[in-house]
Amino acid sequence: MSLPETILFSLAKRLYQSELGHSSEMKDALQSENAYADFRSQQSQFVLNAAAACGIRLKGKVVVDFGCFDGAITSRYADAEATHVYGIDIDKDAIAKARQHHSRDHITFLESDVKRMPLQDSSVDVILCYDVFEHVAHPADMLHECYRILRPGGQLLIGTWGWYHPFAPHLWSTMPVPWAHVFFSERTLLRTCHRVYNSPWYQPNMHDLDSDGNRKPEKFKEESISTDYLNKYLIRDFERVFRESEFDCTLRLQPFGSRYASWTKPLLRLPYIREFFTAYLWATLTRPEADHSSRLSTGVHKACAIAGTAE
Numbered sequence: 056m057s058l059p060e061t062i063l064f065s066l067a068k069r070l071y072q073s074e075l076g077h078s079s080e081m082k083d084a085l086q087s088e089n090a091y092a093d094f095r096s097q098q099s100q101f102v103l104n105a106a107a108a109c110g111i112r113l114k115g116k117v118v119v120d121f122g123c124f125d126g127a128i129t130s131r132y133a134d135a136e137a138t139h140v141y142g143i144d145i146d147k148d149a150i151a152k153a154r155q156h157h158s159r160d161h162i163t164f165l166e167s168d169v170k171r172m173p174l175q176d177s178s179v180d181v182i183l184c185y186d187v188f189e190h191v192a193h194p195a196d197m198l199h200e201c202y203r204i205l206r207p208g209g210q211l212l213i214g215t216w217g218w219y220h221p222f223a224p225h226l227w228s229t230m231p232v233p234w235a236h237v238f239f240s241e242r243t244l245l246r247t248c249h250r251v252y253n254s255p256w257y258q259p260n261m262h263d264l265d266s267d268g269n270r271k272p273e274k275f276k277e278e279s280i281s282t283d284y285l286n287k288y289l290i291r292d293f294e295r296v297f298r299e300s301e302f303d304c305t306l307r308l309q310p311f312g313s314r315y316a317s318w319t320k321p322l323l324r325l326p327y328i329r330e331f332f333t334a335y336l337w338a339t340l341t342r343p344e345a346d347h348s349s350r351l352s353t354g355v356h357k358a359c360a361i362a363g364t365a366e
């Protein structure tokens with residue numbers, strides 16, 4: 056084992072019982088599919104609060120849950136008095152589960168193509184895209200599709216995180232060391248996750264079990280993280296792609312909530328530093344009533360306003 060792997064493994068082992076990677080609430084939720092679906096369903100309140108703070112109302116609206124997965128959150132959007140909610144996802148199996156567990160009046164689950172969403176032009180009032188945008192391989196194309204299906208004045212709310220977030224690689228269970236992907240190579244990171252996963256003190260969760268309940272023998276075969284899985288965009292990349300889109304856009308950066316991290320809040324005003332200390336990014340993108348395409352074709356892009364920090 057190389058020296059960097061030895062160092063990272065020893066840090067991971069020390070921090071394994073801490074709540075840095077996963078909170079104890081999340082660890083409990085990961086014990087079963089139902090508990091995890093309940094946990095995520097409760098997360099809908101986080102999205103609804105953010106939507107309200109950004110001036111987005113669901114009542115009486117046609118809403119799309121973009122990247123709905125198994126629909127655990129989608130049905131909560133329907134409870135917020137939306138006229139109709141479409142849950143769409145590229146994962147066929149997830150859509151099948153969503154249909155099985157959450158189909159009811161006013162909710163339709165649709166399998167989507169990466170390049171084209173199965174909805175008509177100008178047919179939607181609001182698109183909610185929570186914990187999905189960091190997975191979208193071609194963000195500019197996806198924004199263009201959202202623009203197409205939104206009616207003029209329609210709004211897209213994106214909740215996501217930048218690649219320098221302390222846990223951006225989505226490896227929480229096996230890698231509780233913050234910013235490990237920034238300080239170590241991806242090869243070191245994934246090899247260390249492999250070692251943690253095979254350690255006697257590692258406690259498997261539902262993501263580690265196959266459909267028969269057996270522990271997956273090997274989860275970390277790759278030596279790098281594919282951009283088909285995580286696009287690795289920094290906040291400044293998101294900002295650029297939003298600015299270059301046809302939308303009017305406002306960004307809100309959320310600081311870390313822990314009382315130990317409250318000192319980081321002023322750092323969100325600093326362009327490079329904020330990449331490391333932003334807990335979450337909310338972007339509200341509004342399709343203008345009048346078309347921006349002529350403005351874009353001349354190469355003059357509108358500004359992407361920063362609305363300060365969101366609590």
Ligand SMILES: C[S@@+](CC[C@H](N)C(=O)[O-])C[C@H]1O[C@@H](n2cnc3c(N)ncnc32)[C@H](O)[C@@H]1O
Binds near residue numbers: 197
């Ligand atoms: C981390 S899950 C989030 C699920 C759900 N929003 C939630 O919070 O419970 C990300 C989901 O986005 C979906 N996804 C990724 N790229 C997509 C795309 N281009 N179009 C539609 N869904 C996509 C994935 O299949 C996955 O189900």
